[in-house]
Each structure stands twice: as structure tokens, then as C-alpha cells.
Amino acid sequence: MSAVDVEIDQYLSGVRAALADLPTEVQDDLVDDLPAHFAELLDEHRGPLVERLGPPEVYAAELRTAAGLGARTGTRRRWPAVNEDLADKAAALARTADLKIGAVIGYPKATDFVRLLRPAWWVFRAYIVTLLFFEVTLHENPIYNPVGWVVLIALALLSVRIGPITPRLVRWARGPAVLAAAVAVLVALAASPGRTYYQPSSDGYSDRWSQVTDVYPYDKNGNPLSDIYLYDQNGTPMEFGDAWRCATEDQRYGSQPYIPRYPLCKGPVMASPSASPSTSTSPSPSSSPSPSASPSLAPSPSPSK
Amino acid sequence: MHSTLHRVDTTQLLKGVLDLAVLAALRDDDGYGYDILRRLRAAGLDDVGDASVYGTLRRLFQGGFLTTYVVPSEEGPHRKYYALNAAGRAQLGSSSKVWCTFAQSMDRLIEEPGVAS
Numbered sequence: 001m002s003a004v005d006v007e008i009d010q011y012l013s014g015v016r017a018a019l020a021d022l023p024t025e026v027q028d029d030l031v032d033d034l035p036a037h038f039a040e041l042l043d044e045h046r047g048p049l050v051e052r053l054g055p056p057e058v059y060a061a062e063l064r065t066a067a068g069l070g071a072r073t074g075t076r077r078r079w080p081a082v083n084e085d086l087a088d089k090a091a092a093l094a095r096t097a098d099l100k101i102g103a104v105i106g107y108p109k110a111t112d113f114v115r116l117l118r119p120a121w122w123v124f125r126a127y128i129v130t131l132l133f134f135e136v137t138l139h140e141n142p143i144y145n146p147v148g149w150v151v152l153i154a155l156a157l158l159s160v161r162i163g164p165i166t167p168r169l170v171r172w173a174r175g176p177a178v179l180a181a182a183v184a185v186l187v188a189l190a191a192s193p194g195r196t197y198y199q200p201s202s203d204g205y206s207d208r209w210s211q212v213t214d215v216y217p218y219d220k221n222g223n224p225l226s227d228i229y230l231y232d233q234n235g236t237p238m239e240f241g242d243a244w245r246c247a248t249e250d251q252r253y254g255s256q257p258y259i260p261r262y263p264l265c266k267g268p269v270m271a272s273p274s275a276s277p278s279t280s281t282s283p284s285p286s287s288s289p290s291p292s293a294s295p296s297l298a299p300s301p302s303p304s305k
Numbered sequence: 306m307h308s309t310l311h312r313v314d315t316t317q318l319l320k321g322v323l324d325l326a327v328l329a330a331l332r333d334d335d336g337y338g339y340d341i342l343r344r345l346r347a348a349g350l351d352d353v354g355d356a357s358v359y360g361t362l363r364r365l366f367q368g369g370f371l372t373t374y375v376v377p378s379e380e381g382p383h384r385k386y387y388a389l390n391a392a393g394r395a396q397l398g399s400s401s402k403v404w405c406t407f408a409q410s411m412d413r414l415i416e417e418p419g420v421a422s
Contacts, residue, residue, distance in 0.1 A: 030359070032385065036339075037359070039382060041339075059355070
């Protein structure tokens with residue numbers, strides 16, 4: 001490719017870029033004559049194309065005005081003509097639906113009603129952001145946390161304050177903003193119903209312990225205890241976790257009613273025999289072992305009998 | 306129009322008569338784009354824009370006033386020649402009349418001080 005060809009190509013693609021909103025065949029039609037013309041101009045050796053013809057964009061603007069195609073409509077419409085047609089049809093359909101639904105619910109247009117709901121959305125999005133933040137950082141619902149309420153109210157105030165200016169977001173930011181909001185709502189909806197904290201279940205104990213499969217009691221010296229019965233304030237045996245997990249045949253099918261004894265299964269909390277020599281000493285020489293001492297730190301219980 | 310006073314400049318005037326100018330440039334001879342541009346400039350229309358001519362040619366062709374044919378050239382790319390067809394000639398005739406009447410009126414208006422006062 002010669003230097004002349006390169007220059008022609010560059011100028012031509014500049015012109016084409018400025019015509020990009022037009023259907024392809026119109027573009028082709030408009031620039032059809034130009035390569036030959038530019039070649040001839042350059043043949044005269046009177047300076048580069050940009051000097052003789054001005055910037056490609058200006059050239060393209062003049063071309064389309066003279067061709068009676070009107071000014072450029074914007075860069076967005078780069079689709080082929082067929083898609084543009086489809087988009088127009090879809091837009092017309094949406095407008096009709098807007099009017100029809102509006103008539104049913106008593107507004108000129110359905111979007112008029114939706115617009116009335118915008119302040120509600122401003123509050124709701126503050127809730128979503130708070131919810132997501134608390135879920136991710138603290139794994140808890142902000143509704144059950146005083147700090148959550150403070151954050152929620154602050155965000156709601158901010159959100160409503162900036163609410164009216166959000167429609168004025170620059171055009172390129174609008175798409176991503178709507179997308180982000182949609183994703184956030186979906187995530188929030190997915191996250192909230194599955195996480196109901198401190199809500200008493202029908203069994204009388206909290207769902208908070210629903211993940212528990214077994215209970216490992218220790219005495220104050222850190223010695224593991226076994227065969228522990230747990231009763232609530234009414235004297236009813238408590239069933240934590242998977243009470244039948246390690247039940248024996250006798251317990252399962254015996255005539256005695258089964259009351260689970262903890263730990264349900266024999267063995268160390270986190271079975272790792274190699275890491276824990278079988279000693280039954282206190283986990284730490286400290287004189288104040290508290291029940292809150294992490295069981296996982298405790299040495300493995302003595303070999304079970 | 307109160308806001309802007311248009312000073313007469315050739316570019317503005319050309320907009321209205323470019324169709325007629327291009328048709329006229331093709332009256333005696335077919336031509337390709339640059340041909341036509343040169344003819345217009347030779348006739349004294351120095352301000353005619355390069356792109357304006359090509360745009361106008363496309364519009365006239367779309368309007369059915371021109372026919373085209375391609376002539377291969379030995380050096381460089383082929384050239385698309387434009388020619389007036391019957392509709393183009395009729396358009397040239399009627400537009401010429403309109404222009405002549407308009408130009409005469411303007412001439413009289415400008416050159417005879419008695420009319421303006």
C-alpha cells in the first residue's frame with residue numbers, strides 16, 4: 001500500500017465514521033466516488049487532503065447536507081437498518097402499552113404512575129445498599145441492628161436528596177447505573193428471605209443454630225464432657241443439630257424414648273488425630289479457662305472407651 | 306427574523322442553486338465528480354465545496370434526474386460519470402426559468418434606485 005493509498009484510506013475512514021449513523025448502503029453510496037476523487041486531488045501534489053478539504057468530519061457534514069440527509073443524529077445508532085426498523089416497532093409497541101395500561105390504572109400513561117413511585121425507589125435503593133453492605137461485611141440483616149438503622153436512615157436521606165438529579169446523569173452512565181440497580185435488587189432479593197435472623201422457629205429454638213449438627217460440651221478445665229443431656233427451662237429435652245446422626249440401633253429402635261446425649265458422635269470436634277496427641281489436659285495453662293474458649297483449640301479428648 | 310441579520314455570502318446563496326448549477330454543468334457534456342467541480346469553478350463559483358458537489362450529485366441521482374456509468378481508467382480507480390436524462394433536462398429547463406426571473410428581479414431591485422425608495 002502506497003503512502004497515497006494510506007492517506008486516502010485514513011481520510012475516507014474519517015468520513016465514514018462521521019456517517020456511521022446512516023444505513024450502510026447510504027454510506028457506501030455517499031463515499032462511492034470519493035476514493036477516485038481523492039486520488040486525483042493527491043495527484044495534483046497540492047498538499048495533503050486534510051489541508052485541501054478540511055477535517056473529514058466537516059467534509060462528511062457537508063456531504064450529507066448537500067445530499068439532503070440532514071444533520072447527524074448521534075453516534076448511538078450503529079445498527080443495520082433492519083434492527084433500526086425493529087427498534088422503531090418495539091418503541092411504538094411500548095408507547096401503546098404505556099397508554100393502554102395507564103388507562104386501566106387511571107393515569108394518562110403507565111409511566112406517569114411509575115414516575116410517582118420514584119421517591120419510594122430512592123428510599124428502597126438506600127435499603128438495598130445497606131442490606132448488601134451488612135450482608136457482605138457482617139452477615140446480618142441491618143434491620144436487627146441499631147447501627148443498621150442509622151446507616152439506613154443516613155443513606156435514605158442522601159438518596160432522596162440526590163434523587164431528582166439522577167435523571168440528569170450523563171447518557172453513557174445511565175445504562176450502567178440501571179444495570180447496577182437491577183443487579184443489586186436481584187442480589188438483595190436473593191439474599192434477604194433466606195436470612196431471617198433471630199426468628200423463633202416452631203421448635204422453640206432460634207434459627208441461628210440451624211447450621212449446628214452437634215454439640216461438644218467442655219468443663220471449665222477444658223476437658224471434653226460426654227453423654228450430656230440438655231434440657232430447656234421447662235425440662236423438655238433439647239435437640240440440637242442432627243439428633244439421630246450417630247444414634248445406635250438400640251436408641252433408634254429400642255423401647256425407651258430417645259433423648260439425645262451430647263456430643264452425639266464420639267470423637268474430636270475437628271477430627272484431626274495427627275495434629276492432636278491424645279492428652280486430656282487443659283487447652284492452656286491459664287488459670288481462667290472460660291467456657292467460651294474455642295473448642296477447636298482444645299486437644300482431642302482421650303481415646304474414647 | 307430579528308435575531309440574526311444574514312450578510313449575503315456566496316456559500317449561503319449557493320445552497321439554493323447548487324442543484325441548478327450542477328445540472329447546468331452537465332448540460333453539454335457528461336462528467337465525473339471532479340469534472341463537474343472544475344466546470345463550476347471555471348464558471349466562477351470558487352466557493353463550491355468539494356463535498357457539496359458529491360452530495361448534490363447523489364441527491365439528483367436519487368431524485369431520478371441523472372444516470373451514471375462507470376468508465377475504467379488506466380491509471381487509478383474507475384470513474385463514475387454522470388449524465389442528464391430527460392427528467393434532468395426538464396428540471397434544468399424549469400429551474401433555469403425560475404432562476405432567471407428571480408435574478409432579474411434582484412437585479413432590478415438593486416440597480417434601480419427608484420424602486421427601493
